[in-house]
Amino acid sequence: MSAPKKVVLAYSGGLDTSIILKWLQTEYGCEVVTFTADLGQGEELDPARHKAELLGIKPENIYIEDVREEFVRDFVFPMFRANALYEGLYLLGTSIARPLISKRLVEIAAETGADAVAHGATGKGNDQVRFELSAYALNPDIKVISPWREWNLSSRTKLLDFAEKNQIPIAKDKRGEAPFSVDANLLHTSSEGKVLEDPAQDAPDYVYQRTVNPEDAPDTPEFVEITFEKGDAVAINGQAMSPATILTELNEYGRKHGIGRLDFVENRFVGMKSRGIYETPGGTILLEAHRGIEQITLDSGAGHLKDSIMPRYAELIYNGFWFSPEREMLQALIDKSQEHVTGTVKLKLYKGMARTVGRWSDHSLYSEAHVTFEDDAGAYDQKDAAGFIQLNALRLKLLAARNRRLGK
Numbered sequence: 001m002s003a004p005k006k007v008v009l010a011y012s013g014g015l016d017t018s019i020i021l022k023w024l025q026t027e028y029g030c031e032v033v034t035f036t037a038d039l040g041q042g043e044e045l046d047p048a049r050h051k052a053e054l055l056g057i058k059p060e061n062i063y064i065e066d067v068r069e070e071f072v073r074d075f076v077f078p079m080f081r082a083n084a085l086y087e088g089l090y091l092l093g094t095s096i097a098r099p100l101i102s103k104r105l106v107e108i109a110a111e112t113g114a115d116a117v118a119h120g121a122t123g124k125g126n127d128q129v130r131f132e133l134s135a136y137a138l139n140p141d142i143k144v145i146s147p148w149r150e151w152n153l154s155s156r157t158k159l160l161d162f163a164e165k166n167q168i169p170i171a172k173d174k175r176g177e178a179p180f181s182v183d184a185n186l187l188h189t190s191s192e193g194k195v196l197e198d199p200a201q202d203a204p205d206y207v208y209q210r211t212v213n214p215e216d217a218p219d220t221p222e223f224v225e226i227t228f229e230k231g232d233a234v235a236i237n238g239q240a241m242s243p244a245t246i247l248t249e250l251n252e253y254g255r256k257h258g259i260g261r262l263d264f265v266e267n268r269f270v271g272m273k274s275r276g277i278y279e280t281p282g283g284t285i286l287l288e289a290h291r292g293i294e295q296i297t298l299d300s301g302a303g304h305l306k307d308s309i310m311p312r313y314a315e316l317i318y319n320g321f322w323f324s325p326e327r328e329m330l331q332a333l334i335d336k337s338q339e340h341v342t343g344t345v346k347l348k349l350y351k352g353m354a355r356t357v358g359r360w361s362d363h364s365l366y367s368e369a370h371v372t373f374e375d376d377a378g379a380y381d382q383k384d385a386a387g388f389i390q391l392n393a394l395r396l397k398l399l400a401a402r403n404r405r406l407g408k
Contacts, residue, residue, distance in 0.1 A: 004116035004143055006031040008109045010101055010131070013048025015170060017120045019159055020147045021055050022166045024118060027151070033061040033112050035105055039097055040068045040186025040244065055168070063108055067100060068186055072243035075100055075322075076187055080283070080290055081231040081341075082306070082334045084314040089264055091280045091287065092317050093188025098127060099322035102134030106142060116143035123149045126269050130320035137323035180207060186247050188260075188280040199265050199275040210251070210279040214258030214352030221350035223357070224253055226289040228345070231338030233286060247282045254281020257349040269319045285347060285354045292345035292356035296364040302337045309333070 007024050011017045011034035024032050034057055036048045045064050052062045075096050086092055105117040117135055121127035123146070132144045153159050163170050183190040191207050205213065226246075227235040233246050241249065254260045260281035268274050294303060309330055316327045343361025347354050369379040 003028045004030050004114075004145065006033065006109075006112065006114040007116045007118050007145060008033045008035055008105050008112065008114045009118045010105060010120065011036050011048060011052065012120070013045070013051045015163065015168070016159070018051055018055060018168050019153070019163055019166075020118065020120050021052070021057070022168055023147055023151060023153075023162070024145070025056070026166070030116075031061070031114075032057060033063065033108060033114055035063045035101075035108055036065070037101055037104065038064070038066040038068060039071050039100075040248070041184040043184075051169070061112070063104075065104065067104070068244040069242060071097065071100055071186060072247050076247065076283075077232045077243055078331060078335070079317060080286055081338050082310055082313050082330075083287060083291060083294075084310060084317060085287075086314045086318045087264075087266055088311075089262060090266060090278065090318075091188065091262075091283045092314060093185065093278065093280055093283065094127070094183050094190050095130065095318045095320075096187065096322075097185045098130035098320065099134045102131050103138060105131075106135055106138045109139070109142060116145055118145040118147065121146065121148065124270065124272070126318070126320070129269055130322075133320040134323055179204075182209070184209075186244060186251070187283050188278055190276055190278055192274060192276040196275055196277060203263060203277045207277050208261065208279060211255050211261055211281050212258045214261070217256065217258040217351045221348050222253070222257065223346060223348055224285070225344050225346050226250075226286070227343070228290065228293045229342050231290070231335070231341040233289070247286070250282030250285045252282075253349055254285055254354075257354075258352045259349060259354050260284035261352065285349070288354045288356055289345040289347055290341075292347070292359045293343050293361065294341055295356075296359050296366045297341050297343060297361050298337060299365065306334060306337050 007028070007030050009017065009021055009024065009032055011021060013036060021032055021034065024030060034048070034052045036045055038045055049062055049064055053059065079092060079096055084092055086095070102117075108114070109117055119128070119131040121131055128146055128149070132146070135142050135144050153162055160170065179195045180191045181193045189210050191203075196203055196207065225237050226233050227238070232243070234240060236246060236249050260279055260283065262278040262280070263275075264278060265273055265275045298306070313327065313330045313334070316322070316324060316330070321327050340363040342363050343359065345356055346358035348357045367379070369377065
């Protein structure tokens with residue numbers, strides 16, 4: 001790969017990406033543009049601007065953007081229409097943020113005339129795959145630089161030496177080894193590494209940042225109502241809100257009641273197993289509510305088909321294929337299924353649990369007349385069930401007769 005002339009760097013303002021910024025300047029002698037996304041990670045972003053300026057980045061080359069609404073509207077909500085869970089448990093909070101960051105990196109590269117983008121993901125993780133597959137899907141000619149796969153800064157000592165040599169400010173709490181690493185956005189926090197690497201050991205209480213311990217949550221349950229239109233949440237307790245505001249509000253409900261904790265050993269796309277601690281308070285409530293409204297508005301055939309493709313859909317997101325044709329094809333099927341997923345769900349929140357306790361909709365397929373144990377006034381003729389059973393039993397009878405004939 002020829003040396004890039006201008007690089008757009010996914011920049012957090014932290015020590016690692018600041019070292020990457022300076023390394024790009026010294027290694028390639030190139031101009032650097034920084035992009036910092038406000039994904040709801042809960043951190044002040046002005047220090048990222050100040051740090052970039054200290055490292056010689058021109059003000060016009062510093063991009064800091066609030067993308068929370070786009071993140072929830074165009075990425076989180078479409079994923080939740082599918083009830084996506086990776087390996088049956090993980091709500092894909094880190095996975096779903098990467099394609100948006102990559103999208104903006106590629107767009108800013110086009111706006112600024114940059115010929116490359118760069119990220120700070122390591123060579124052992126999934127994020128390198130997600131960033132790069134997304135970038136290539138959006139611009140096949142873009143160069144992607146992954147410093148962790150190229151440089152010789154292979155230890156914490158070497159990184160700190162590089163920082164000091166290049167006058168990169170080092171916070172006092174960064175000189176020692178962090179007890180674990182954290183990725184955060186509006187949907188979740190992900191903690192892994194160091195004290196969490198032994199899956200046999202309980203995670204220390206201090207790892208959890210977004211939720212109270214369920215045992216310490218209020219002793220009185222709280223009820224909340226979430227309204228959906230075509231599969232997307234649009235209101236809480238009757239008050240209409242934007243997508244990001246809804247997720248922010250649900251996060252607060254989940255935090256208070258200790259909802260959304262997950263201790264998970266997952267299979268990374270690159271081949272190894274990894275143990276992580278995830279907190280997805282609002283997302284866990286949202287998933288339960290979406291399932292609740294689908295129970296009365298989604299036809300059984302459509303619902304079962306949708307459930308059968310969900311693992312494949314979730315795996316595509318986890319593995320970095322958000323911008324692939326197969327994910328888009330599955331999304332079209334999922335979105336079609338949501339045309340009547342409209343109505344309201346009532347949930348009970350209590351000590352780490354979110355449970356649907358009521359649901360209603362003008363689009364409901366539920367017919368009390370057909371399921372009642374009382375007189376159904378001719379809505380359902382129970383004698384019809386006999387023929388239904390006999391037809392479905394025919395092949396089973398033929399199999400049983402053959403086996404008996406063969407002595408099996």
